Amino acid sequence: MMKISIMAAALGAFVLCAPALAGSVQTDAALVAAAHGAQRSPADVARDRYRHPAESLAFWGLRPGITVLEIWPSGGYWTEILAPYAKATGGRYIAALSSAAHPLAARFADKALYGDIATTVFNDKSGPLAPHGTIDLVLTARNLHDWMWTPGMAEKSMADFFAALKPGGILAFEEHRADPRPMVKDATDGYVSTAYVIALAEHAGFKLNGQSEINANPKDTKDHPFGVWTLPPSRQSAPSGRPPNPAFDHAKYDAIGESDRMTLRFRKPG
DSSP states (O other): OOOOOOOGGGOOOOBOOHHHHHHHHHTOHHHHHHHTOTTSOHHHHHTHHHHOHHHHHHHHTOOTTOEEEEEOOTTTTTHHHHHHHHHHHTOEEEEEESOTTSOOOGGGGOHHHHOOOEEEEOSTTOOOSSSTTOEEEEEEESOHHHHTTSTTHHHHHHHHHHHHEEEEEEEEEEEEBOTTSOOOGGGTTSOBOHHHHHHHHHHHTOEEEEEEOTTOOTTOOSOOTTGGGGSTTTOOOSOTTSOOOTTOOOHHHHHHOSOOEEEEEEEOOO
């Protein structure tokens, strides 16, 4: 893995104020409709207070008619919003899966609701995500810590995103934030340093274009027994590979809520 060291003072960023962000959401009726649509699962809606989907997407620069590529959609939290939005605005939504053996959930095959979702594959051995320079916005949410455990994969991710994006395209980035304490080696507890992310992205050619505190959680002490997975929604209660501990007291961690997260916007020059 590339060794990256950078002073926290070097984090030059634009912090988007809440009133301006709220206004940008209100002007995009399609985003409001998709974020509050009946297609969204109750479990995902319950997480909105921690993930602020409409506000985050507005900050990242989602706009009608663009091509959005999401990396590792998992359960489909963002797919529920982005695919209907793309369909409604004449855009395109592409899902990059961890492998062809792990397709999107069957419900996303409903083209009347979600449109024609295209898929591609991203992993440590995958080829190009899309034809060079064809994507307007790449979204990756809480994935980088997993890639840091495979040598070279974090660097590959940024290079692949950069290649797929058009000049001027946006990398929308969300991750569990280690700051202000130092990042554990390879972020094995799930928390990543903001300085590491910025240096990694800049090494691939990106420029930091914005930074928001919309998904910050000052209650997160980041010293949990099973790392970030102690918190909701994972609520891990025993070491990995062992059965859940029924005697584990979740109350303290449930009161914290979901993790403190960085929300960054990078731009491909051009």
